[in-house]
Amino acid sequence: xxxxxxxxxxxxxxxxxxxxxxxxxxxxxxxxxxxxxxxxxxxxxxxxxxxxxxxxxxxxxxxxxxxxxxxxxxxxxxxxxxxxxxxxxxxxxxxxxxxxxxxxxxxxxxxxxxxxxxxxxxxxxxxxxxxxxxxxxxxxxxxxxxxxxxxxxxxxxxxxxxxxxxxxxxxxxxxxxxxxxxxxxxxxxxxxxxxxxxxxxxxxxxxxxxxxxxxxxxxxxxxxxxxxxxxxxxxxxxxxxxxxxxxxxxxxxxxxxxxxxxxxxxxxxxxxxxxxxxxxxxxxxxxxxxxxxxxxxxxxxxxxxxxxxxxxxxxxxxxxxxxxxxxxxxxxxxxxxxxxxxxxxxxxxxxxxxxxxxxxxxxxxxxxxxxxxxxxxxxxxxxxxxxxxxxxxxxxxxxxxxxxxxxxxxxxxxxxxxxxxxxxxxxxxxxxxxxxxxxxxxxxxxxxxxxxxxxxxxxxxxxxxxxxxxxxxxxxxxxxxxxxx
Numbered sequence: 001x002x003x004x005x006x007x008x009x010x011x012x013x014x015x016x017x018x019x020x021x022x023x024x025x026x027x028x029x030x031x032x033x034x035x036x037x038x039x040x041x042x043x044x045x046x047x048x049x050x051x052x053x054x055x056x057x058x059x060x061x062x063x064x065x066x067x068x069x070x071x072x073x074x075x076x077x078x079x080x081x082x083x084x085x086x087x088x089x090x091x092x093x094x095x096x097x098x099x100x101x102x103x104x105x106x107x108x109x110x111x112x113x114x115x116x117x118x119x120x121x122x123x124x125x126x127x128x129x130x131x132x133x134x135x136x137x138x139x140x141x142x143x144x145x146x147x148x149x150x151x152x153x154x155x156x157x158x159x160x161x162x163x164x165x166x167x168x169x170x171x172x173x174x175x176x177x178x179x180x181x182x183x184x185x186x187x188x189x190x191x192x193x194x195x196x197x198x199x200x201x202x203x204x205x206x207x208x209x210x211x212x213x214x215x216x217x218x219x220x221x222x223x224x225x226x227x228x229x230x231x232x233x234x235x236x237x238x239x240x241x242x243x244x245x246x247x248x249x250x251x252x253x254x255x256x257x258x259x260x261x262x263x264x265x266x267x268x269x270x271x272x273x274x275x276x277x278x279x280x281x282x283x284x285x286x287x288x289x290x291x292x293x294x295x296x297x298x299x300x301x302x303x304x305x306x307x308x309x310x311x312x313x314x315x316x317x318x319x320x321x322x323x324x325x326x327x328x329x330x331x332x333x334x335x336x337x338x339x340x341x342x343x344x345x346x347x348x349x350x351x352x353x354x355x356x357x358x359x360x361x362x363x364x365x366x367x368x369x370x371x372x373x374x375x376x377x378x379x380x381x382x383x384x385x386x387x388x389x390x391x392x393x394x395x396x397x398x399x400x401x402x403x404x405x406x407x408x409x410x411x412x413x414x415x416x417x418x419x420x421x422x423x424x425x426x427x428x429x430x431x432x433x434x435x436x437x438x439x440x441x442x443x444x445x446x447x448x449x450x451x452x453x454x455x456x457x458x459x460x461x462x463x464x465x466x467x468x469x470x471x472x473x474x475x476x477x478x479x480x481x482x483x484x485x
Contacts, residue, residue: 011479012068013412019405020456020471024060024464026398027382027457028053029363034378034385035459036364049378049459056461060468067472072480075126075473076420083127083151086120090158097162102322105162117167118466120155122473125427127151128174132181133419139182148178165325166438166450173434177426186236190302193228197221197306198313202329205314212261214269218310222273225306226250229280232299242287250276277307329448346445353387353395353443360391378459380451383443402436402455412478421477428474432467 028050035049045051093116097104106113128151131137138144152174159168179188204217230246233239257272284300287293317326352366360366366388378385387395406429413425432455439454441447453463 008068008479012475013408013478016405016408016412016471016475019401019408020468023398023401023405023456024057026386026401027454028057030382030385030389030457031378031459033364033366033389034382053459053464056464059461060464063465064468064472067469068476068479070476072477075424075477076130079123079126079130082123086116086123087154087158089116090120090155090162094158094161103163105159105164105167112461115164115167115460115462117155117159117162117164118462119469120159121170121431121466122469124152124155124171124174125424125431125470126473128177128427129420129424132423139178140184166452169438169450170431170434170452173430174427176430176433177423180426181423186232186298186302190305193224193306194309196224197310200224201310201313202317209269210262212266212269214261214267218270219273221310222270222277222307223254225277225303226273226280228306229284229299229303232302233284233296236299237293237295242283245283246280250280274307277303281307346442346449349381349384349443350445352384356388356391356395358392360387360389360394363389365389379453380439380449380458381443382454382457382459383440386457398457399440402432406432406436409474412474415481416478417481421474421481424477425474428470431470 031053032050046055093107094104097106098108100106105115105117107116128148131148131151132139136144139148152171156168156171159171175183175188175191179185201217201221204220205215207216208214209216209219226246230243233242233246253276254269254272257269261267261269281300281303284296284303288296288300317329321329355361356366366385383395383398386398390398409425409429409432413422413429416422416425435452435455438447438450438452439458442449453460455467456464
């Protein structure tokens, strides 16, 4: 037993652990700074946020140690059991969790509250790694791809039912890992298109072209669909004739419709573009049958799905999203400026970060955070505390540390001998990247405020433990690779 333990401590990646310790220490000081009230003298008291966070940190050290002591093959063997158990816990949480700001995602265990959604990420990453490392898995087979999507969408759907949209969206980050593992680039392209459709369709949905009744949003998206279809035929199918036919038919019809609407009878040009997209999809379907090439069939599916997404996203935005969620998106897209309502958090966060200047005001000296101008300043908006107290230099150092951590995790993932270790490693990278991009983005007003924590910085035991579990399971898998080779 003793030689095995010595081998483990020599094999574990201490560089990553050191970065983890630095980040978690910086995070604790940030929580203390964000929650500090003038006159407080004891940061270590369990009655303060700093004291409670210190307790979570000490527990996370113990948790990390336990995870390193477990044989790496255990994570492989019990991945399905952990995943099913977590799905059951997520389902039960919907009905027994208390209401916290409209969300039913927190379980109360005496004086402690935990959020199962934070722990479900590691279970999902493990089951994806297990399934994708099996001999029968093939990314390009419909059965494998469908089951893969189901494994991701099940926890995502249950978390949405808990009314915890932010945590649910994190599961979309797994598509970054799938792209690394051979997911066709066309799927990633489709995802990017969906984001563009949503932003353009919502942002310009109520703005008309000149004096005509044509909404710029729908017109632009439908026109992009035609252009994208022609581009996909040229890039993926390497055929010029279908592209020529699309140009010859679509350009004159659209030009005539525009001139007729402008000089004769104004009408909605979407009535021309929508049938054009449907006919174009039919043309692609025809080419797939005559040429026996499924590539055209996939392009036809892309066209139909794009049209369906455009109109379904409008319906979801208007009828499914809560009013406060609609306002948040509108504020980010510049459709509304609500500095006293939905945009208040972001506006105050910008003021706090800007007031820090180059070098910051110093630990506990931030005025915006001390006077509690920034709501959720020790949880979702913790980065504004870093910006105000440590300034541009301190914020840059924190971001540099995260960058080093991400690069190190990518290096560790690439050196794995097994698909299980590589897939799990890239899943961890994807989750960290998503949290960083969205959290920093919403603090700076670049992304919607969806309420997800900044790894190792935001106050709370669930998020800290969740990230610790993600990271240390991977460190144990990587250490097992070194022990065997």
